[in-house]
Amino acid sequence: MEPDQNNLASLFPSVAAQLRGAMSNLYLAASQLCPAAARELDPELDARAALLDQSYYQLLRLVTNLSAAARLADDGPFPLQDRDIVALVSELCSRTAALAPLRGIELRFLCAMEQHICALDPESLEQLLYHLLSNAFKFTPAGGTVTVELRSARKQLLLSVTDTGCGIPEDRLLTLFDRYLHGENRDPLPHGMGLGLPLCRRIAEGHGGMLMAESRPGKGTRFTLALPDRQVGGSVRDVPFDYSGGFNRTLLALADALPADAFLLRSQT
Template sequence: MTMGTPSAATGDLHWAHTLLAKLSAVLFVLFCIIGLTAFSIGRYATDMYHQELTQRLNLDIAEHIAADQPLMQNGQPNLAALKDLAHYAMVINPTTEIYLLDPTGKVLGHALPEASVQVDTVQLAPIVAFISGSADLPLLGQDPRNPDKQKVFSAAPIVEQGQLQGYLYTILGGKFYDNLSVSVQDSYVLTISSTAIVVAVVFGFLAGIAIFHLLTRRLRRLTRYVEVFQRGDFSEPFNPPLSNARHSDEINALMLAFKAMATRINHQYTALKELDRNRRELITNISHDLRTPLVSVQGYLETVIIKHDSLNDSEKLTYLKKALRHGKRLRKLIAELFELSRLDSNSLQPKIEQFHLLELLQDLAQDFTYQASRRNIRLSVLPPSGEFCVYADIAMIQRVLENLIENALRYTPRGGWVKVLLEEDDQQVSVHITDSGCGITSHDIPKIFDRFYRGSRLGAKDTGTGLGLAIVKRILDLHHTPIQVKSAPDRGTAFTFSLPSQLAAH
């Protein structure tokens, strides 16, 4: 699997469920709403414009009609003159309808069919506002033929001998206008306007889809990379293409975040594989190291039992001593496995206290004196006097020193030497354990602290468990202090670590 070929990934996601489809649907609904709103506002604005224009053009028509002939005589309506004027006005403008009102708004006369007039009284407030000139145009008034509908009008007061006798009320868009308006709903202008709005909405929608397609292209590409990464074994690096834009956007930030997460997953996956490999190797080593002394003990004991009558006491003692030696080795291995397990589980934490490191080393040197003298190895602790106070867990540090000294004695040939040197400064006490043994190759040095790793000590007969240095490393890790190793074949080995001194602890 190669992360460089994301096009090989085919998602199971249906197009209708993609982000692009959802954005397109939202955009379509939005453009439809915008189109309908624009169409409605356009029609309303056009209608209001037409009404205002009509009212302004006919602003004084009622006044001119009222001045042409007397419409009130002795307080009575002159219906004949009203009909003549209405006929004359309708010839000039068929949409005009004329009504004669008394001062209370009651309809006194008109030139229309009686059945067509639906109300007897017209609201006077718009008429008074129109005559006063205080209202903004278009000003709408009640249509007697359609009381539920407001229309533009012209009005003039009828005055006789200084007394208000009524009003001439002229509707500028009457029934004829309504019928004509309905008949031209599908006219060329409305069709062109509607078509233009629909075309603009469709064009905007398609342009929006194209823009969304471009904007979500990197997101779709990231999705394909994620699918490829998911279907792989998490071992390949995740390298999505990043934008060359000077200012990165959210998609770039998402790519970088996922890249960081994928890198972390890769590292964790590699670490888990290494951990699994180490676990398998550990089980194999434990099985081998436990089986070898156990088989030896069983073999020696069976030999004594089977050949009991043919062996003399000296031979029996020899076999029993060998069985005992392998039994002790088995017990030591089990004890060290248990100790290392406790150290790894973090259930065992250092109990920090002050103690004299030199006194501890001198006691340990006495314990190893017999083992060193048997092999003619000089074991020395330098300097011979001083306090060298440190802060650490005394039992754990004793275990570290025991393992390192025992390890040095094991790999030092007869006639060699092992030295333990202490050096103190204002902050810490350094411990150097040096031997004249066979040394360690540069290939083995990075691995000597691994469990059951014995390496290839030149000319050395390894009788250890392979856990001593692993225990040393774990204890010093718990004390947050590193350990250094310097060695070369046939030139010996030096282990060095440091512990905080009394001055540093304060």
């Protein structure tokens, strides 16, 4: 029997809530066993603790996706506010570019606009872009390039993430955005449950836009988010959605795509 999407989406946040409490206790215990002061004095301890931190961030990333999965059952618009999309994307790319050398790749940001105000949901748009960058990092070999481009065209804003990685077979493109419903199409571990891209598509639709993918095996992949180029007059969301839980958002978003060295104390200063 084909699983019901709405039932799955409503179940995931409940599972996430139960996991989050136990994970908080685990993180507190680990922090007490490996305090920062001791890690600074002992590189070997820091290396072991970095592996522990990475594993925690990977679990937190999964739990965050499970929490956000309730959005998959909702087809309504997102609450939007007028923000400078150039500044938002530029800042995120700057933070991510600093970590790209740990993967042996280069991150480029291309944008001819100095500023552009449009209606968006900052937290969810950031989440979408981080998901796309994480996927690009995972599948781009050392020496490759990930390019983020933001441009305006025909009353739309086009935000694309292009990599020089392995590409996606044509048959997998057909179910790329609903893989969590199709177990046979999920990525192998540690690449997750396949929730990321469905969430990205939902975020695009919540903005009144769409998310498209194009790829050729061996030639890389491009995801393009098309958003209406509009403003709403400064409507602000009442309660912000902090998907990071107070942790480093960049490390959280890229936890599956970065080596453990990214979690060493010296890499975070």
